[in-house]
Amino acid sequence: MSVDSQFVHKIWNDVELSRMVEGGVPFAMASDSGGSIGRVYGVYSEEAGVDVRGRFLIDPDGVIQAMEVLTPPVGRNVSETLRQIQAYQLVRKSGGTQATPSGWKPGGKVLNPNIDLVGNVWKEWNPKDVYGK
Amino acid sequence: MTDKKAGCSVPSAKVANSDSEGLPVQTDMVKEEKSMTVMVGKKAPDFTAPAFHKGEFKQVKLSDHLGKWVALCFYPGDFTFV
Incomplete structure (x- = not known):
């Protein structure tokens, strides 16, 4: 989504992006001409x-x-x-019972927050495990 | 959502529940309700916008994607470098 028109999106896709990604951009390139959507999302720069x-x-x-x-x-x-x-997606599937610690990747250690975990996260998780230091 | 022919008269981006005639005169209370501060854990403001998708021009609407995860990305402009 940018303030460019859908017509400029098409040309950008056709002359440049389709040369980087086979088949072109697979998702919708939407036009926010005037910036009304960006304003509501807090990302529109009035200056620029x-x-x-x-x-x-x-x-x-x-x-x-x-x-x-x-x-x-x-x-x-x-x-x-x-x-x-x-x-x-993992958190949602667990019904909010699980949480993914810093540096989590698919297959990595997942935490189950409960009263016994208070003050005991260090037993379950260490930054060295994911960051190597 | 019906596809629109590419012509000189095309729909423009529009935030749901907003007044297309510009900022209406309103009371402070209504203004507060309409300011819609974006925040994690809050509903994403719905919108419709004209789009280019797989060789066609169409209208996209955020709420058409309920039931799926959506990554909504804004960027400064086509043909920018990064």
Whole structure:
């Protein structure tokens, strides 16, 4: 989603992006001309007249679970976005009984928060396990 | 959502429940209700927007995707570098 028209999206996809990704962009490229959607999401820059790099993860109930906003020169990390979706899917499947600690990856240690875990996370999880230091 | 032909008159992006005629005169209470601060744990504001998708122009609506996870990404502009 950017303030460009759907027509410019098409040309960008056809002349450039389809040369990076076979078959072109697989998802919808939406136009926020005028920035009305970006304004509501808090990512529209009135000065620059564009939407800055905002990313929102919205769950199946339409609730925002995560958001990240970057200034223009730094690109996103799609692997991190996918990791967060996988983590939220695990939490949702558990009915909210499980939580994924810092640095969690699919298959990694999951915590079951309860009264016995208070003050005892150190027995269950160590930063060395995921960060190596 | 019906697909629209690409023509000179095309629908523009629109936030659900917003007034397309611009900011209406309203009381402070209503303003507060309409400010819709985006926050984790809160409902994502619904919207419709014209889009290009797999070779076609169409309208997309956020609430059409209820039941699925959605990654909504904003970016400064087409043909920017990163």
